[in-house]
Amino acid sequence: MTALGGVWSAARRLAVGSALVLPLVGCAGGVDTVPGSSSAGTAAEEELTGQVTVFAAASLSDVFGTFETRFEELHPRVDVLVSFAGSSSLAEQIRQGAPADVFASADLATMASVEDDGAVSGSTAFTSNSLELVVPVGNPAGVTGLADLARSDLAIALCAEEVPCGAATVTLLDAVDVEAAPDTLEQDVTSVLTKVRLGEADAGLVYRTDVLAAGDAVEGIAVDGADDVVNVYPIAVLADAPNPDAADAFVDFVLSDEARGILDGAGFGAP
Amino acid sequence: MPRSAGRRSDRSTPRLSPLVWIAAGVALALLVLPLAALAVRAPWAQLPELLGRSEVVSALTLSLGTALLSTLIALALGVPLALVLARSAAWPVVPRRVLRALVTVPLVLPPVVGGVALLLLLGRRGLLGGPLEDAWGVTIPFTTTAVVIAQVFVAMPFLVLAVEGAIRASDRRFEQVAATLGASRATVFRRVTLPLVAPGVSAGAVLCFTRALGEFGATVTFAGSFPGVTQTLPIATYLELQRDPQAAIALSLVLMVVSVVVLVALRDRWVPGTTA
Numbered sequence: 001m002t003a004l005g006g007v008w009s010a011a012r013r014l015a016v017g018s019a020l021v022l023p024l025v026g027c028a029g030g031v032d033t034v035p036g037s038s039s040a041g042t043a044a045e046e047e048l049t050g051q052v053t054v055f056a057a058a059s060l061s062d063v064f065g066t067f068e069t070r071f072e073e074l075h076p077r078v079d080v081l082v083s084f085a086g087s088s089s090l091a092e093q094i095r096q097g098a099p100a101d102v103f104a105s106a107d108l109a110t111m112a113s114v115e116d117d118g119a120v121s122g123s124t125a126f127t128s129n130s131l132e133l134v135v136p137v138g139n140p141a142g143v144t145g146l147a148d149l150a151r152s153d154l155a156i157a158l159c160a161e162e163v164p165c166g167a168a169t170v171t172l173l174d175a176v177d178v179e180a181a182p183d184t185l186e187q188d189v190t191s192v193l194t195k196v197r198l199g200e201a202d203a204g205l206v207y208r209t210d211v212l213a214a215g216d217a218v219e220g221i222a223v224d225g226a227d228d229v230v231n232v233y234p235i236a237v238l239a240d241a242p243n244p245d246a247a248d249a250f251v252d253f254v255l256s257d258e259a260r261g262i263l264d265g266a267g268f269g270a271p
Numbered sequence: 272m273p274r275s276a277g278r279r280s281d282r283s284t285p286r287l288s289p290l291v292w293i294a295a296g297v298a299l300a301l302l303v304l305p306l307a308a309l310a311v312r313a314p315w316a317q318l319p320e321l322l323g324r325s326e327v328v329s330a331l332t333l334s335l336g337t338a339l340l341s342t343l344i345a346l347a348l349g350v351p352l353a354l355v356l357a358r359s360a361a362w363p364v365v366p367r368r369v370l371r372a373l374v375t376v377p378l379v380l381p382p383v384v385g386g387v388a389l390l391l392l393l394g395r396r397g398l399l400g401g402p403l404e405d406a407w408g409v410t411i412p413f414t415t416t417a418v419v420i421a422q423v424f425v426a427m428p429f430l431v432l433a434v435e436g437a438i439r440a441s442d443r444r445f446e447q448v449a450a451t452l453g454a455s456r457a458t459v460f461r462r463v464t465l466p467l468v469a470p471g472v473s474a475g476a477v478l479c480f481t482r483a484l485g486e487f488g489a490t491v492t493f494a495g496s497f498p499g500v501t502q503t504l505p506i507a508t509y510l511e512l513q514r515d516p517q518a519a520i521a522l523s524l525v526l527m528v529v530s531v532v533v534l535v536a537l538r539d540r541w542v543p544g545t546t547a
Contacts, residue, residue, distance in 0.1 A: 086513065088512070088513040088514075089513075092516060155395070155410070155412070155413060157495070160496065160510050160513075162510045162511065162513045162514040163510070163513045182497065183413040183495060183497060184413050184494075184495025184496055184497050184501065185495075185496050185497055185498075185502070185510075186491075186495065186496060187491065187496065187506070187509055187510055187513070191491070191492075194492075195495070198390055198391075198394060198396065199394070199395060199396040200390060200394050200395055200396070200412050200413075
Protein backbone atom coordinates (compact mmCIF):
# COMPACT_ATOMS: atom_id res chain seq x y z
CA MET A 1 0.00 0.00 0.00
CA THR A 2 2.65 2.51 0.99
CA ALA A 3 4.80 1.62 -2.00
CA LEU A 4 1.83 2.13 -4.29
CA GLY A 5 0.97 5.36 -2.55
CA GLY A 6 4.51 6.50 -3.23
CA VAL A 7 4.18 5.74 -6.91
CA TRP A 8 0.88 7.57 -7.05
CA SER A 9 2.14 10.67 -5.30
CA ALA A 10 5.21 10.61 -7.55
CA ALA A 11 2.91 10.41 -10.55
CA ARG A 12 0.88 13.30 -9.20
CA ARG A 13 3.99 15.40 -8.66
CA LEU A 14 5.00 14.67 -12.23
CA ALA A 15 1.54 15.64 -13.39
CA VAL A 16 1.66 18.87 -11.43
CA GLY A 17 5.03 19.55 -12.99
CA SER A 18 3.66 19.08 -16.47
CA ALA A 19 0.64 21.17 -15.54
CA LEU A 20 3.03 24.02 -14.74
CA VAL A 21 4.57 23.73 -18.17
CA LEU A 22 1.30 23.29 -20.05
CA PRO A 23 -0.22 26.69 -19.22
CA LEU A 24 2.75 28.41 -20.88
CA VAL A 25 2.02 26.47 -24.03
CA GLY A 26 -1.71 26.84 -23.64
CA CYS A 27 -1.63 30.61 -23.10
CA ALA A 28 0.14 31.36 -26.33
CA GLY A 29 -2.47 29.70 -28.53
CA GLY A 30 -5.32 30.11 -26.08
CA VAL A 31 -5.69 33.88 -26.17
CA ASP A 32 -7.66 34.05 -29.38
CA THR A 33 -9.48 30.72 -29.05
CA VAL A 34 -11.01 31.40 -25.63
CA PRO A 35 -13.37 34.19 -26.73
CA GLY A 36 -14.71 31.87 -29.43
CA SER A 37 -15.67 29.27 -26.85
CA SER A 38 -17.06 31.76 -24.35
CA SER A 39 -20.42 29.99 -24.32
CA ALA A 40 -18.82 27.02 -22.56
CA GLY A 41 -17.09 28.77 -19.69
CA THR A 42 -17.31 31.47 -17.08
CA ALA A 43 -14.25 33.36 -15.90
CA ALA A 44 -13.90 30.98 -12.96
CA GLU A 45 -13.77 27.89 -15.15
CA GLU A 46 -11.07 29.33 -17.34
CA GLU A 47 -8.76 29.41 -14.34
CA LEU A 48 -8.95 25.65 -13.98
CA THR A 49 -5.56 23.98 -13.98
CA GLY A 50 -3.89 20.70 -13.21
CA GLN A 51 -4.81 17.16 -13.97
CA VAL A 52 -8.16 15.40 -13.81
CA THR A 53 -8.06 11.64 -13.52
CA VAL A 54 -11.24 10.01 -14.82
CA PHE A 55 -12.05 6.33 -14.20
CA ALA A 56 -14.55 5.26 -16.85
CA ALA A 57 -16.25 1.97 -17.74
CA ALA A 58 -14.67 0.18 -20.71
CA SER A 59 -17.85 0.59 -22.80
CA LEU A 60 -17.35 4.37 -22.64
CA SER A 61 -13.92 4.23 -24.33
CA ASP A 62 -14.89 5.93 -27.59
CA VAL A 63 -17.07 8.71 -26.21
CA PHE A 64 -14.85 9.57 -23.25
CA GLY A 65 -11.87 9.77 -25.61
CA THR A 66 -13.81 12.46 -27.49
CA PHE A 67 -14.86 14.12 -24.20
CA GLU A 68 -11.21 14.32 -23.14
CA THR A 69 -10.20 16.08 -26.37
CA ARG A 70 -13.11 18.54 -26.25
CA PHE A 71 -12.71 19.32 -22.55
CA GLU A 72 -9.00 20.04 -23.01
CA GLU A 73 -9.87 22.39 -25.88
CA LEU A 74 -12.29 24.25 -23.60
CA HIS A 75 -9.84 24.26 -20.67
CA PRO A 76 -6.32 24.35 -22.12
CA ARG A 77 -4.70 24.40 -18.68
CA VAL A 78 -6.32 21.13 -17.64
CA ASP A 79 -4.90 17.74 -18.54
CA VAL A 80 -7.52 14.98 -18.54
CA LEU A 81 -6.31 11.42 -17.97
CA VAL A 82 -8.88 8.68 -18.57
CA SER A 83 -8.40 5.14 -17.32
CA PHE A 84 -10.75 2.59 -18.91
CA ALA A 85 -11.51 -0.80 -17.34
CA GLY A 86 -14.44 -2.90 -16.21
CA SER A 87 -16.61 -0.98 -13.74
CA SER A 88 -16.00 -3.55 -10.99
CA SER A 89 -12.23 -3.34 -11.38
CA LEU A 90 -12.32 0.47 -11.26
CA ALA A 91 -14.52 0.39 -8.16
CA GLU A 92 -12.02 -1.93 -6.48
CA GLN A 93 -9.15 0.42 -7.37
CA ILE A 94 -11.07 3.35 -5.90
CA ARG A 95 -11.70 1.37 -2.71
CA GLN A 96 -7.95 0.67 -2.51
CA GLY A 97 -7.24 4.39 -2.60
CA ALA A 98 -6.47 5.17 -6.23
CA PRO A 99 -6.32 9.00 -6.53
CA ALA A 100 -9.08 9.44 -9.13
CA ASP A 101 -11.22 12.59 -9.47
CA VAL A 102 -14.19 11.28 -11.42
CA PHE A 103 -15.82 7.86 -11.70
CA ALA A 104 -18.23 6.88 -14.48
CA SER A 105 -19.70 3.41 -13.99
CA ALA A 106 -21.63 1.22 -16.43
CA ASP A 107 -24.31 0.41 -13.88
CA LEU A 108 -25.95 1.81 -10.77
CA ALA A 109 -25.04 -1.18 -8.58
CA THR A 110 -21.29 -0.63 -8.93
CA MET A 111 -21.65 3.08 -8.18
CA ALA A 112 -23.78 2.21 -5.15
CA SER A 113 -21.03 -0.08 -3.84
CA VAL A 114 -18.55 2.81 -4.01
CA GLU A 115 -21.06 5.12 -2.32
CA ASP A 116 -21.49 2.59 0.48
CA ASP A 117 -17.77 2.85 1.17
CA GLY A 118 -18.00 6.63 1.41
CA ALA A 119 -15.78 7.27 -1.61
CA VAL A 120 -18.65 9.06 -3.37
CA SER A 121 -21.57 11.05 -2.06
CA GLY A 122 -24.24 11.36 -4.69
CA SER A 123 -23.99 10.54 -8.39
CA THR A 124 -25.83 11.68 -11.51
CA ALA A 125 -27.16 9.41 -14.23
CA PHE A 126 -25.89 10.73 -17.55
CA THR A 127 -26.71 8.08 -20.13
CA SER A 128 -27.92 4.54 -20.69
CA ASN A 129 -27.25 1.57 -22.92
CA SER A 130 -29.48 -1.23 -24.10
CA LEU A 131 -28.82 -4.69 -25.46
CA GLU A 132 -28.97 -5.78 -29.05
CA LEU A 133 -28.62 -9.13 -30.81
CA VAL A 134 -25.36 -9.44 -32.69
CA VAL A 135 -24.66 -11.98 -35.45
CA PRO A 136 -21.71 -12.61 -37.79
CA VAL A 137 -21.72 -10.86 -41.18
CA GLY A 138 -24.31 -12.52 -43.40
CA ASN A 139 -26.16 -13.98 -40.41
CA PRO A 140 -25.34 -17.61 -41.40
CA ALA A 141 -27.68 -19.15 -38.84
CA GLY A 142 -30.66 -17.01 -39.90
CA VAL A 143 -31.22 -15.47 -36.47
CA THR A 144 -34.27 -13.20 -36.34
CA GLY A 145 -34.99 -12.53 -32.67
CA LEU A 146 -34.39 -13.37 -29.04
CA ALA A 147 -36.29 -16.66 -29.39
CA ASP A 148 -33.39 -17.99 -31.48
CA LEU A 149 -31.19 -17.82 -28.37
CA ALA A 150 -33.05 -20.91 -27.14
CA ARG A 151 -32.03 -22.98 -30.18
CA SER A 152 -29.59 -25.63 -28.99
CA ASP A 153 -28.24 -26.21 -32.51
CA LEU A 154 -26.72 -22.71 -32.53
CA ALA A 155 -23.55 -21.58 -30.81
CA ILE A 156 -24.69 -18.81 -28.47
CA ALA A 157 -22.37 -16.45 -26.57
CA LEU A 158 -23.74 -14.38 -23.67
CA CYS A 159 -22.18 -12.33 -20.87
CA ALA A 160 -21.75 -14.09 -17.53
CA GLU A 161 -24.29 -13.08 -14.90
CA GLU A 162 -21.52 -11.70 -12.66
CA VAL A 163 -20.76 -8.76 -14.97
CA PRO A 164 -23.16 -5.84 -15.73
CA CYS A 165 -23.95 -6.90 -19.33
CA GLY A 166 -24.78 -10.40 -18.07
CA ALA A 167 -27.10 -9.06 -15.39
CA ALA A 168 -28.91 -7.04 -18.08
CA THR A 169 -29.06 -10.16 -20.29
CA VAL A 170 -30.75 -12.19 -17.57
CA THR A 171 -33.29 -9.42 -16.92
CA LEU A 172 -34.08 -9.06 -20.62
CA LEU A 173 -34.48 -12.79 -21.25
CA ASP A 174 -36.69 -13.11 -18.17
CA ALA A 175 -38.82 -10.21 -19.38
CA VAL A 176 -39.43 -11.76 -22.79
CA ASP A 177 -39.65 -15.27 -21.30
CA VAL A 178 -36.87 -16.86 -23.37
CA GLU A 179 -34.84 -19.68 -21.88
CA ALA A 180 -31.49 -19.25 -23.59
CA ALA A 181 -29.17 -22.16 -24.40
CA PRO A 182 -25.77 -20.45 -24.23
CA ASP A 183 -22.58 -22.32 -25.13
CA THR A 184 -20.37 -19.85 -23.35
CA LEU A 185 -20.79 -17.19 -20.67
CA GLU A 186 -18.10 -14.61 -21.33
CA GLN A 187 -16.35 -12.38 -18.81
CA ASP A 188 -17.09 -9.16 -20.67
CA VAL A 189 -19.03 -7.78 -23.59
CA THR A 190 -15.92 -7.50 -25.78
CA SER A 191 -15.35 -11.25 -25.54
CA VAL A 192 -18.90 -11.93 -26.72
CA LEU A 193 -18.36 -9.57 -29.64
CA THR A 194 -15.05 -11.26 -30.52
CA LYS A 195 -16.64 -14.72 -30.59
CA VAL A 196 -19.38 -13.44 -32.91
CA ARG A 197 -16.99 -11.44 -35.06
CA LEU A 198 -14.86 -14.56 -35.64
CA GLY A 199 -17.98 -16.55 -36.52
CA GLU A 200 -17.49 -18.95 -33.59
CA ALA A 201 -20.80 -17.91 -32.08
CA ASP A 202 -23.91 -17.69 -34.28
CA ALA A 203 -25.46 -15.05 -32.06
CA GLY A 204 -24.77 -13.04 -28.94
CA LEU A 205 -26.20 -10.24 -26.84
CA VAL A 206 -24.10 -7.10 -26.53
CA TYR A 207 -24.70 -3.39 -26.04
CA ARG A 208 -26.07 -1.41 -28.95
CA THR A 209 -23.03 0.88 -28.75
CA ASP A 210 -20.72 -2.12 -29.23
CA VAL A 211 -22.55 -3.14 -32.40
CA LEU A 212 -22.24 0.41 -33.76
CA ALA A 213 -18.56 0.63 -32.81
CA ALA A 214 -17.81 -2.70 -34.51
CA GLY A 215 -18.99 -1.24 -37.85
CA ASP A 216 -19.12 -3.72 -40.72
CA ALA A 217 -17.50 -6.55 -38.78
CA VAL A 218 -20.83 -7.77 -37.38
CA GLU A 219 -24.56 -7.25 -37.90
CA GLY A 220 -26.93 -5.99 -35.22
CA ILE A 221 -30.56 -6.99 -34.83
CA ALA A 222 -32.73 -4.70 -32.70
CA VAL A 223 -34.98 -6.71 -30.42
CA ASP A 224 -38.37 -6.03 -28.84
CA GLY A 225 -38.25 -5.34 -25.15
CA ALA A 226 -34.60 -4.25 -25.14
CA ASP A 227 -35.55 -0.63 -24.50
CA ASP A 228 -37.23 -1.62 -21.25
CA VAL A 229 -34.03 -3.17 -19.89
CA VAL A 230 -31.43 -0.45 -19.86
CA ASN A 231 -28.14 -0.11 -18.03
CA VAL A 232 -28.01 3.36 -16.52
CA TYR A 233 -24.56 5.00 -16.38
CA PRO A 234 -23.94 7.25 -13.34
CA ILE A 235 -21.05 9.69 -12.95
CA ALA A 236 -19.69 11.22 -9.75
CA VAL A 237 -16.86 13.33 -8.35
CA LEU A 238 -15.00 11.32 -5.73
CA ALA A 239 -14.98 12.58 -2.14
CA ASP A 240 -11.16 12.57 -2.07
CA ALA A 241 -10.71 14.04 -5.55
CA PRO A 242 -7.26 15.67 -5.74
CA ASN A 243 -8.63 18.31 -8.15
CA PRO A 244 -12.31 18.83 -7.21
CA ASP A 245 -12.87 22.06 -9.19
CA ALA A 246 -11.71 20.62 -12.48
CA ALA A 247 -13.53 17.38 -11.65
CA ASP A 248 -16.80 19.30 -11.19
CA ALA A 249 -16.23 21.05 -14.51
CA PHE A 250 -15.61 17.73 -16.26
CA VAL A 251 -18.82 16.24 -14.87
CA ASP A 252 -20.70 19.40 -15.95
CA PHE A 253 -19.31 18.88 -19.43
CA VAL A 254 -20.43 15.23 -19.50
CA LEU A 255 -23.95 16.45 -18.59
CA SER A 256 -23.90 19.21 -21.25
CA ASP A 257 -25.81 19.27 -24.52
CA GLU A 258 -22.63 18.90 -26.50
CA ALA A 259 -21.73 15.67 -24.67
CA ARG A 260 -25.32 14.49 -25.16
CA GLY A 261 -24.85 14.83 -28.91
CA ILE A 262 -21.64 12.75 -28.82
CA LEU A 263 -23.38 10.07 -26.73
CA ASP A 264 -26.35 9.99 -29.14
CA GLY A 265 -23.99 9.55 -32.09
CA ALA A 266 -22.41 6.49 -30.44
CA GLY A 267 -25.78 4.85 -29.78
CA PHE A 268 -26.12 5.66 -26.09
CA GLY A 269 -29.62 6.37 -24.82
CA ALA A 270 -31.13 8.98 -22.51
CA PRO A 271 -30.30 8.55 -18.79
CA MET B 272 32.30 -27.19 15.69
CA PRO B 273 35.50 -29.26 15.15
CA ARG B 274 37.93 -27.60 12.80
CA SER B 275 38.40 -30.63 10.56
CA ALA B 276 34.66 -31.03 9.98
CA GLY B 277 34.38 -27.40 9.04
CA ARG B 278 37.21 -27.67 6.57
CA ARG B 279 35.77 -30.75 4.97
CA SER B 280 32.40 -29.13 4.38
CA ASP B 281 34.21 -26.08 3.02
CA ARG B 282 35.90 -28.24 0.45
CA SER B 283 32.80 -30.11 -0.69
CA THR B 284 30.43 -27.12 -0.91
CA PRO B 285 32.02 -23.68 -1.23
CA ARG B 286 30.32 -21.03 0.91
CA LEU B 287 27.87 -18.80 -0.92
CA SER B 288 28.64 -15.12 -1.04
CA PRO B 289 26.42 -12.89 1.14
CA LEU B 290 25.26 -11.19 -2.04
CA VAL B 291 23.84 -14.48 -3.27
CA TRP B 292 21.97 -14.92 0.00
CA ILE B 293 20.52 -11.41 -0.21
CA ALA B 294 19.44 -11.83 -3.82
CA ALA B 295 17.94 -15.23 -3.05
CA GLY B 296 16.07 -13.75 -0.10
CA VAL B 297 14.63 -10.97 -2.25
CA ALA B 298 13.68 -13.52 -4.93
CA LEU B 299 11.89 -15.68 -2.39
CA ALA B 300 10.10 -12.66 -0.89
CA LEU B 301 8.96 -11.61 -4.36
CA LEU B 302 7.47 -15.06 -4.92
CA VAL B 303 5.99 -15.69 -1.50
CA LEU B 304 4.84 -12.32 -0.14
CA PRO B 305 1.95 -11.79 -2.61
CA LEU B 306 0.66 -15.28 -1.82
CA ALA B 307 1.07 -14.59 1.90
CA ALA B 308 -1.01 -11.41 1.46
CA LEU B 309 -3.65 -13.52 -0.27
CA ALA B 310 -3.68 -15.95 2.64
CA VAL B 311 -3.86 -13.15 5.22
CA ARG B 312 -6.75 -11.41 3.50
CA ALA B 313 -8.66 -14.61 2.69
CA PRO B 314 -12.06 -15.02 4.32
CA TRP B 315 -11.19 -18.37 5.88
CA ALA B 316 -14.61 -18.71 7.49
CA GLN B 317 -16.18 -18.56 4.05
CA LEU B 318 -14.08 -21.42 2.69
CA PRO B 319 -16.20 -24.41 3.76
CA GLU B 320 -19.36 -22.82 2.35
CA LEU B 321 -17.57 -21.97 -0.92
CA LEU B 322 -16.12 -25.45 -1.28
CA GLY B 323 -19.60 -26.86 -0.87
CA ARG B 324 -21.06 -24.82 -3.75
CA SER B 325 -21.84 -27.02 -6.71
CA GLU B 326 -20.35 -24.61 -9.26
CA VAL B 327 -17.07 -24.48 -7.33
CA VAL B 328 -16.94 -28.27 -7.08
CA SER B 329 -17.64 -28.67 -10.80
CA ALA B 330 -15.04 -26.03 -11.72
CA LEU B 331 -12.44 -27.72 -9.49
CA THR B 332 -13.24 -31.18 -10.86
CA LEU B 333 -13.06 -29.89 -14.42
CA SER B 334 -9.74 -28.15 -13.73
CA LEU B 335 -8.13 -31.22 -12.16
CA GLY B 336 -9.47 -33.58 -14.85
CA THR B 337 -8.45 -31.46 -17.82
CA ALA B 338 -5.04 -30.59 -16.37
CA LEU B 339 -4.34 -34.28 -15.74
CA LEU B 340 -5.43 -35.25 -19.25
CA SER B 341 -3.38 -32.42 -20.75
CA THR B 342 -0.31 -33.58 -18.84
CA LEU B 343 -0.74 -37.17 -20.06
CA ILE B 344 -1.08 -35.96 -23.66
CA ALA B 345 1.91 -33.67 -23.21
CA LEU B 346 3.92 -36.64 -21.87
CA ALA B 347 2.94 -38.88 -24.77
CA LEU B 348 3.77 -36.25 -27.40
CA GLY B 349 6.27 -34.03 -25.61
CA VAL B 350 8.84 -36.68 -24.60
CA PRO B 351 9.34 -37.79 -28.23
CA LEU B 352 9.60 -34.14 -29.27
CA ALA B 353 12.19 -33.60 -26.54
CA LEU B 354 14.17 -36.61 -27.86
CA VAL B 355 14.19 -35.13 -31.36
CA LEU B 356 15.10 -31.71 -30.00
CA ALA B 357 18.02 -33.19 -28.05
CA ARG B 358 19.27 -35.01 -31.15
CA SER B 359 18.99 -31.82 -33.19
CA ALA B 360 22.30 -30.74 -31.64
CA ALA B 361 23.89 -32.66 -34.50
CA TRP B 362 21.82 -30.86 -37.15
CA PRO B 363 22.84 -27.83 -39.24
CA VAL B 364 22.38 -24.53 -37.46
CA VAL B 365 19.27 -23.22 -39.24
CA PRO B 366 16.84 -26.14 -38.82
CA ARG B 367 18.12 -26.66 -35.27
CA ARG B 368 17.39 -23.08 -34.26
CA VAL B 369 14.07 -23.03 -36.09
CA LEU B 370 12.89 -26.16 -34.27
CA ARG B 371 13.94 -24.75 -30.90
CA ALA B 372 12.20 -21.43 -31.64
CA LEU B 373 9.00 -23.21 -32.67
CA VAL B 374 8.92 -25.10 -29.36
CA THR B 375 9.62 -21.96 -27.35
CA VAL B 376 7.19 -19.54 -29.03
CA PRO B 377 4.08 -20.61 -27.05
CA LEU B 378 6.04 -19.75 -23.88
CA VAL B 379 6.45 -16.09 -24.83
CA LEU B 380 3.09 -15.68 -26.57
CA PRO B 381 0.45 -13.98 -24.38
CA PRO B 382 -2.03 -16.82 -23.70
CA VAL B 383 -4.96 -14.78 -25.06
CA VAL B 384 -3.13 -14.51 -28.38
CA GLY B 385 -2.56 -18.26 -28.23
CA GLY B 386 -6.32 -18.66 -27.81
CA VAL B 387 -7.01 -16.53 -30.87
CA ALA B 388 -4.44 -18.54 -32.84
CA LEU B 389 -6.19 -21.77 -31.83
CA LEU B 390 -9.53 -20.28 -32.94
CA LEU B 391 -8.07 -19.33 -36.31
CA LEU B 392 -6.84 -22.91 -36.78
CA LEU B 393 -9.49 -25.03 -35.08
CA GLY B 394 -12.47 -22.65 -34.81
CA ARG B 395 -15.61 -23.15 -36.84
CA ARG B 396 -14.17 -20.94 -39.56
CA GLY B 397 -10.59 -21.98 -38.90
CA LEU B 398 -8.11 -23.46 -41.36
CA LEU B 399 -8.71 -26.99 -40.06
CA GLY B 400 -11.85 -26.41 -38.00
CA GLY B 401 -13.90 -25.27 -41.02
CA PRO B 402 -13.35 -28.45 -43.10
CA LEU B 403 -13.75 -30.50 -39.90
CA GLU B 404 -17.22 -29.11 -39.29
CA ASP B 405 -18.25 -29.38 -42.96
CA ALA B 406 -17.09 -32.98 -43.30
CA TRP B 407 -18.03 -34.52 -39.94
CA GLY B 408 -20.05 -31.87 -38.17
CA VAL B 409 -17.39 -31.72 -35.45
CA THR B 410 -16.94 -28.38 -33.69
CA ILE B 411 -14.21 -27.87 -31.15
CA PRO B 412 -14.77 -24.43 -29.51
CA PHE B 413 -17.02 -24.40 -26.43
CA THR B 414 -16.19 -28.04 -25.62
CA THR B 415 -14.06 -29.66 -22.91
CA THR B 416 -11.83 -30.90 -25.74
CA ALA B 417 -11.03 -27.26 -26.50
CA VAL B 418 -10.01 -26.72 -22.86
CA VAL B 419 -7.56 -29.63 -23.08
CA ILE B 420 -6.16 -28.46 -26.43
CA ALA B 421 -5.60 -24.96 -25.05
CA GLN B 422 -3.86 -26.36 -21.97
CA VAL B 423 -1.61 -28.68 -24.01
CA PHE B 424 -0.70 -25.77 -26.31
CA VAL B 425 0.29 -23.55 -23.43
CA ALA B 426 1.82 -26.11 -21.04
CA MET B 427 3.57 -28.70 -23.22
CA PRO B 428 6.62 -26.50 -24.02
CA PHE B 429 7.50 -26.50 -20.31
CA LEU B 430 7.64 -30.28 -20.36
CA VAL B 431 9.53 -30.48 -23.65
CA LEU B 432 12.25 -28.08 -22.54
CA ALA B 433 12.66 -29.73 -19.13
CA VAL B 434 12.94 -33.22 -20.63
CA GLU B 435 15.25 -32.03 -23.38
CA GLY B 436 17.58 -30.47 -20.82
CA ALA B 437 17.68 -33.75 -18.89
CA ILE B 438 18.40 -35.79 -22.03
CA ARG B 439 21.25 -33.52 -23.07
CA ALA B 440 22.73 -33.67 -19.57
CA SER B 441 22.59 -37.47 -19.48
CA ASP B 442 25.55 -39.57 -20.57
CA ARG B 443 24.81 -41.19 -23.93
CA ARG B 444 27.56 -43.76 -23.44
CA PHE B 445 25.22 -45.78 -21.20
CA GLU B 446 22.85 -46.17 -24.15
CA GLN B 447 25.69 -47.09 -26.47
CA VAL B 448 26.98 -49.72 -24.04
CA ALA B 449 23.50 -51.20 -23.62
CA ALA B 450 23.15 -51.36 -27.40
CA THR B 451 26.51 -53.11 -27.84
CA LEU B 452 25.41 -55.63 -25.20
CA GLY B 453 22.51 -56.57 -27.46
CA ALA B 454 19.62 -54.55 -26.08
CA SER B 455 16.99 -53.58 -28.63
CA ARG B 456 16.21 -49.92 -29.28
CA ALA B 457 12.98 -50.17 -27.29
CA THR B 458 14.76 -51.85 -24.39
CA VAL B 459 17.50 -49.21 -24.36
CA PHE B 460 14.89 -46.48 -24.24
CA ARG B 461 12.83 -48.18 -21.53
CA ARG B 462 15.62 -49.54 -19.33
CA VAL B 463 18.39 -46.96 -19.80
CA THR B 464 17.28 -43.65 -21.34
CA LEU B 465 14.02 -43.26 -19.43
CA PRO B 466 15.47 -43.97 -15.94
CA LEU B 467 18.31 -41.55 -16.69
CA VAL B 468 15.98 -38.72 -17.61
CA ALA B 469 13.20 -39.62 -15.13
CA PRO B 470 13.88 -36.61 -12.85
CA GLY B 471 13.64 -34.31 -15.86
CA VAL B 472 10.44 -35.95 -17.05
CA SER B 473 8.80 -35.70 -13.65
CA ALA B 474 9.90 -32.10 -13.18
CA GLY B 475 8.57 -31.29 -16.65
CA ALA B 476 5.31 -33.08 -15.99
CA VAL B 477 4.81 -31.19 -12.73
CA LEU B 478 5.52 -27.85 -14.42
CA CYS B 479 3.17 -28.77 -17.24
CA PHE B 480 0.39 -29.85 -14.86
CA THR B 481 0.54 -26.72 -12.73
CA ARG B 482 0.69 -24.48 -15.79
CA ALA B 483 -2.36 -26.28 -17.21
CA LEU B 484 -4.17 -26.00 -13.88
CA GLY B 485 -3.71 -22.23 -13.78
CA GLU B 486 -4.41 -21.69 -17.50
CA PHE B 487 -6.83 -18.84 -18.13
CA GLY B 488 -6.25 -16.69 -21.22
CA ALA B 489 -6.03 -19.27 -24.00
CA THR B 490 -8.84 -21.33 -22.46
CA VAL B 491 -11.35 -18.52 -22.09
CA THR B 492 -10.59 -17.28 -25.62
CA PHE B 493 -10.61 -20.62 -27.41
CA ALA B 494 -12.99 -22.73 -25.30
CA GLY B 495 -15.20 -20.06 -23.74
CA SER B 496 -16.67 -20.36 -20.29
CA PHE B 497 -19.62 -22.55 -19.41
CA PRO B 498 -20.14 -24.16 -15.99
CA GLY B 499 -19.29 -27.85 -15.98
CA VAL B 500 -18.08 -27.86 -19.61
CA THR B 501 -15.39 -25.23 -20.09
CA GLN B 502 -15.45 -23.08 -16.95
CA THR B 503 -12.28 -24.06 -15.12
CA LEU B 504 -11.42 -22.82 -11.63
CA PRO B 505 -9.26 -19.87 -12.80
CA ILE B 506 -12.15 -18.66 -15.01
CA ALA B 507 -14.67 -19.10 -12.21
CA THR B 508 -12.33 -17.15 -9.94
CA TYR B 509 -12.04 -14.30 -12.43
CA LEU B 510 -15.82 -14.08 -12.82
CA GLU B 511 -16.32 -14.13 -9.06
CA LEU B 512 -13.86 -11.23 -8.79
CA GLN B 513 -16.41 -9.09 -10.66
CA ARG B 514 -19.15 -9.86 -8.17
CA ASP B 515 -17.64 -10.78 -4.83
CA PRO B 516 -13.88 -10.09 -4.46
CA GLN B 517 -13.75 -11.84 -1.07
CA ALA B 518 -15.13 -15.05 -2.54
CA ALA B 519 -12.65 -14.74 -5.41
CA ILE B 520 -9.78 -14.57 -2.93
CA ALA B 521 -11.08 -17.71 -1.25
CA LEU B 522 -11.32 -19.47 -4.62
CA SER B 523 -7.77 -18.54 -5.57
CA LEU B 524 -6.71 -19.94 -2.24
CA VAL B 525 -8.38 -23.23 -3.16
CA LEU B 526 -6.43 -23.28 -6.42
CA MET B 527 -3.22 -22.53 -4.54
CA VAL B 528 -3.76 -25.23 -1.92
CA VAL B 529 -4.68 -27.81 -4.57
CA SER B 530 -1.54 -26.97 -6.57
CA VAL B 531 0.72 -27.29 -3.53
CA VAL B 532 -0.87 -30.59 -2.46
CA VAL B 533 -0.55 -32.03 -5.96
CA LEU B 534 3.05 -30.86 -6.29
CA VAL B 535 4.10 -32.38 -2.98
CA ALA B 536 2.23 -35.64 -3.61
CA LEU B 537 3.54 -36.08 -7.16
CA ARG B 538 7.13 -35.35 -6.29
CA ASP B 539 7.14 -37.86 -3.45
CA ARG B 540 5.60 -40.57 -5.57
CA TRP B 541 7.57 -40.17 -8.76
CA VAL B 542 11.04 -39.28 -7.63
CA PRO B 543 11.54 -40.34 -3.99
CA GLY B 544 15.11 -39.07 -4.00
CA THR B 545 14.44 -35.46 -4.88
CA THR B 546 12.58 -34.45 -1.74
CA ALA B 547 15.01 -36.05 0.71
